[in-house]
Amino acid sequence: MRIRNRFWWFVLLGVLTIILIMGVLAWFFWLQLAPAERSLLLNILGHNFIYVFTVGVLLLAGLGFAADGVFHVYILPLSKLVEEVTLIATVNPSHRIAMQGSREVDRLVAIINESADRVEALQGRVEERIRLARAEAETEKNILAAFMADLPEGVLICNTDGRILFFNNRAREYLSHNRLSGASTPSGADPFMGLGRSIFTVIDKNLIVHALDEIAEKLNSGETSAAAYFVAVGEGDRLLQVEAVPVLNNRRDFNGFILICKDITAQLEVDSRVNALFKSLVQKVRGSLGGIRSAVEAMIAYPQMAAKHSERFKAIIHEEALRIGELLAESQEAYSRQVLTRWPLVHMPACDLIEAVGRKAETKLGLKLVIYGCEEDIWLRVDSYSIVLAVLFLLERLKTHLGLRDFNCCIERRGHFVCLDLRWIGKPVKLETLRQWEDEELSVAGEAIPLSLREVVGHHDAEIWSNASRRLKNTAYLRLFFPSCTSEAACNIRSITILPESRPEFYDFDLFNQPGQSPDLDDRPLTELTYTVFDTETTGLDPRGGDRIISIGAVRIVNLRLRQEDFFDQLVDPHRPLPPESVEIHGIQPEMLEGQPPIATVLPLFQRYTEETILVAHNAAFDMLMLQLAEAETGIRFINPVLDTLLLSSVVHPSQGRHDMESISQRLGISVVGRHTALGDAIATAEIFLKLIPLLAKQGIYTLRDAREASRKSYYARIRY
Amino acid sequence: MAAKVLIVEDDSSILIPLTFLLEQNGYEVSTAADGEEALAAVARSAPDLVLLDIMMPRLDGYAVCQAIRENPEWGGIKIVLLSAKAGEMDVAKGMALGADAFISKPFANAEITATVQRLLTGPA
Numbered sequence: 001m002r003i004r005n006r007f008w009w010f011v012l013l014g015v016l017t018i019i020l021i022m023g024v025l026a027w028f029f030w031l032q033l034a035p036a037e038r039s040l041l042l043n044i045l046g047h048n049f050i051y052v053f054t055v056g057v058l059l060l061a062g063l064g065f066a067a068d069g070v071f072h073v074y075i076l077p078l079s080k081l082v083e084e085v086t087l088i089a090t091v092n093p094s095h096r097i098a099m100q101g102s103r104e105v106d107r108l109v110a111i112i113n114e115s116a117d118r119v120e121a122l123q124g125r126v127e128e129r130i131r132l133a134r135a136e137a138e139t140e141k142n143i144l145a146a147f148m149a150d151l152p153e154g155v156l157i158c159n160t161d162g163r164i165l166f167f168n169n170r171a172r173e174y175l176s177h178n179r180l181s182g183a184s185t186p187s188g189a190d191p192f193m194g195l196g197r198s199i200f201t202v203i204d205k206n207l208i209v210h211a212l213d214e215i216a217e218k219l220n221s222g223e224t225s226a227a228a229y230f231v232a233v234g235e236g237d238r239l240l241q242v243e244a245v246p247v248l249n250n251r252r253d254f255n256g257f258i259l260i261c262k263d264i265t266a267q268l269e270v271d272s273r274v275n276a277l278f279k280s281l282v283q284k285v286r287g288s289l290g291g292i293r294s295a296v297e298a299m300i301a302y303p304q305m306a307a308k309h310s311e312r313f314k315a316i317i318h319e320e321a322l323r324i325g326e327l328l329a330e331s332q333e334a335y336s337r338q339v340l341t342r343w344p345l346v347h348m349p350a351c352d353l354i355e356a357v358g359r360k361a362e363t364k365l366g367l368k369l370v371i372y373g374c375e376e377d378i379w380l381r382v383d384s385y386s387i388v389l390a391v392l393f394l395l396e397r398l399k400t401h402l403g404l405r406d407f408n409c410c411i412e413r414r415g416h417f418v419c420l421d422l423r424w425i426g427k428p429v430k431l432e433t434l435r436q437w438e439d440e441e442l443s444v445a446g447e448a449i450p451l452s453l454r455e456v457v458g459h460h461d462a463e464i465w466s467n468a469s470r471r472l473k474n475t476a477y478l479r480l481f482f483p484s485c486t487s488e489a490a491c492n493i494r495s496i497t498i499l500p501e502s503r504p505e506f507y508d509f510d511l512f513n514q515p516g517q518s519p520d521l522d523d524r525p526l527t528e529l530t531y532t533v534f535d536t537e538t539t540g541l542d543p544r545g546g547d548r549i550i551s552i553g554a555v556r557i558v559n560l561r562l563r564q565e566d567f568f569d570q571l572v573d574p575h576r577p578l579p580p581e582s583v584e585i586h587g588i589q590p591e592m593l594e595g596q597p598p599i600a601t602v603l604p605l606f607q608r609y610t611e612e613t614i615l616v617a618h619n620a621a622f623d624m625l626m627l628q629l630a631e632a633e634t635g636i637r638f639i640n641p642v643l644d645t646l647l648l649s650s651v652v653h654p655s656q657g658r659h660d661m662e663s664i665s666q667r668l669g670i671s672v673v674g675r676h677t678a679l680g681d682a683i684a685t686a687e688i689f690l691k692l693i694p695l696l697a698k699q700g701i702y703t704l705r706d707a708r709e710a711s712r713k714s715y716y717a718r719i720r721y
Numbered sequence: 722m723a724a725k726v727l728i729v730e731d732d733s734s735i736l737i738p739l740t741f742l743l744e745q746n747g748y749e750v751s752t753a754a755d756g757e758e759a760l761a762a763v764a765r766s767a768p769d770l771v772l773l774d775i776m777m778p779r780l781d782g783y784a785v786c787q788a789i790r791e792n793p794e795w796g797g798i799k800i801v802l803l804s805a806k807a808g809e810m811d812v813a814k815g816m817a818l819g820a821d822a823f824i825s826k827p828f829a830n831a832e833i834t835a836t837v838q839r840l841l842t843g844p845a
Binding site for chain 2: 282283284285286287288289290291292293294295297298301302305309312313316319320
């Protein structure tokens with residue numbers, strides 16, 4: 001019951017009690033009177049009834065005004081004071097009370113605000129010290145996290161239920177699946193790969209179960225190495241070799257597992273080619289040796305054989321010996337080619353490469369290299385260390401050979417190739433000399449690699465020659481001729497590792513202790529559940545009148561953390577006109593919806609995104625009705641439990657009149673950005689919900705069941721769309 | 722009467738010394754350069770033993786071996802497989818297809834003559 005109703009019930013009861021007492025007193029007084037006195041009294045009252053009645057009504061009215069005054073000056077402020085002090089003490093220490101009441105209430109408010117100032121300042125100092133103390137530990141954690149994030153292998157850590165507790169960028173790249181084809185790809189992160197999600201949505205459950213059985217078997221037999229391996233198919237049909245490693249607690253109980261994924265597609269191709277090469281070599285050599293051995297043994301066994309036989313056998317031995325030689329040479333070359341393909345080349349801008357050469361030439365060789373004509377969009381596929389060393393090697397040889405210290409360097413594109421020219425005033429280097437240099441091992445100013453210039457140049461599929469310039473008089477050049485590549489192909493370059501200021505939000509090892517999702521979620525604490533907080537934008541506010549969804553935005557809350565990186569943000573073509581008045585609210589123009597997928601395509605994906613989570617929305621009845629109305633078209637039904645921040649806010653703050661998102665955000669100290677976009681509102685709702693959870697706990701609302709019951713009883717639950 | 726041996730081998734460097742060797746050992750030797758030629762030769766005049774290379778153009782040694790074993794009239798023909806493929810799998814496959822012996826290249830001439838002799842005269 002609301003406090004106002006309670007107060008007036010109290011006043012009414014009070015008045016009735018007073019009337020009752022006065023009635024009883026009057027009755028006793030009446031009994032004491034003689035009949036003549038009673039008659040006299042009735043006469044007096046009868047003649048003065050109007051005065052008596054007026055005094056009675058005035059008395060009651062006066063009492064009512066007094067009670068209302070007491071309610072507004074003492075009771076209501078005190079009730080609000082309780083809610084506001086709770087706010088300050090829990091989620092919003094910066095909140096200050098601004099209310100008018102009696103003098104005593106005003107003094108109390110001033111004292112509370114003053115105390116809140118002092119506590120906030122104190123808290124600020126303590127938090128600052130805690131922040132500084134944590135910063136050091138965080139840096140170390142972040143180095144580890146950043147290192148993990150950019151490992152060449154995909155790494156995922158899961159708890160015993162297969163919930164993902166950690167994944168790095170490479171794992172996301174290897175295992176994420178494209179959700180929508182065509183131009184309407186959602187801008188969201190992949191919804192099927194996220195913290196708290198099941199690993200079985202990205203890797204076949206049978207494979208993992210088999211690996212875990214194998215691990216359990218190994219652990220039982222006391223093996224020290226208990227890893228299991230399997231091959232899974234990843235994104236784009238790439239073959240992944242997956243190593244499953246158990247995570248044990250200090251009692252050696254199985255506590256989860258780590259999956260390390262390695263893309264073996266290219267490796268398998270090289271291995272199978274090398275394998276085929278080896279088999280073919282062995283078979284051919286065996287054949288040739290068979291002929292030689294048979295002929296030799298026949299000659300030894302029959303020394304008196306006819307000359308024609310003897311000559312034929314000698315010819316066989318000679319031919320087969322030559323064939324073996326050729327086979328070995330061919331195989332060696334083919335093998336080198338295969339092995340060299342394992343030498344990784346990366347894409348880099350040619351300008352960066354030549355600038356590195358220029359710097360080193362100056363510091364290591366004392367040469368001046370003037371660079372010109374380098375276009376920024378020229379990219380090369382190189383092993384930068386060896387190719388820089390190769391160019392330095394050439395510069396050093398040129399310096400010694402020509403006695404020069406000044407060179408020009410020019411990079412230009414010619415069709416599918418890129419020319420890297422070292423130019424000088426004088427005569428070209430003879431090709432014979434260049435061939436000698438090509439056979440030398442790369443060694444310059446204390447740096448060396450055990451490969452010849454020819455090998456390094458060959459590995460880059462490059463060519464090298466020297467000639468006199470046709471365009472520039474008295475100028476010669478030495479040219480490295482590379483195949484060019486496009487900058488688009490360079491997207492696989494590892495990004496620079498930047499240590500984030502705060503702990504990266506893609507892992508949460510606390511989830512190790514997360515109990516498994518069970519059908520009966522009701523008894524689970526709110527703090528342990530995984531939520532999908534969502535919002536929809538629509539063509540209007542009348543779902544039953546034909547308004548439809550045009551945008552769905554959602555974020556997830558896992559272990560009381562808002563996972564902004566795991567979001568869902570998708571525009572939907574409603575296949576009906578967009579009223580101008582709705583455009584003013586959400587800002588989505590009709591042309592933005594052209595080519596977007598229909599609700600029938602989006603809703604199945606959104607359902608997968610929300611799988612095994614609790615749905616949270618502000619004024620959820622509206623959004624749920626929108627989803628329900630789409631059920632007929634899509635066949636998708638959302639059976640997840642639902643919580644509504646509007647209802648929960650009214651549970652926590654029953655005395656506050658307004659429970660719209662702006663008012664709640666202001667009360668809870670949340671700054672809202674990007675309102676009236678589905679994703680912006682979903683994020684704001686999620687922040688509100690996170691702040692409401694501790695306030696609910698203060699009222700004894702801990703579990704999902706508690707929250708649902710409290711919402712049901714809430715006054716606002718009567719609102720029906 | 723000399724036993725008849727058919728050598729099936731596409732590589733003349735092996736075919737010539739083998740022919741010489743077996744002739745020196747008193748066998749009546751005929752030759753074929755591939756699988757189809759070999760089956761035609763067997764059909765013309767069934768030999769007592771076939772020395773059969775596995776890797777040959779058109780029809781390989783395994784197929785020839787299988788074809789000979791499928792014909793009951795040729796049940797008495799002994800088959801020796803010769804191959805540069807010398808893995809356990811290759812041997813097992815050859816024996817499963819009905820070969821009597823498997824000799825891997827490079828081989829000793831003595832191994833050939835001993836095997837041929839053993840198969841043609843039966844166990845000592």
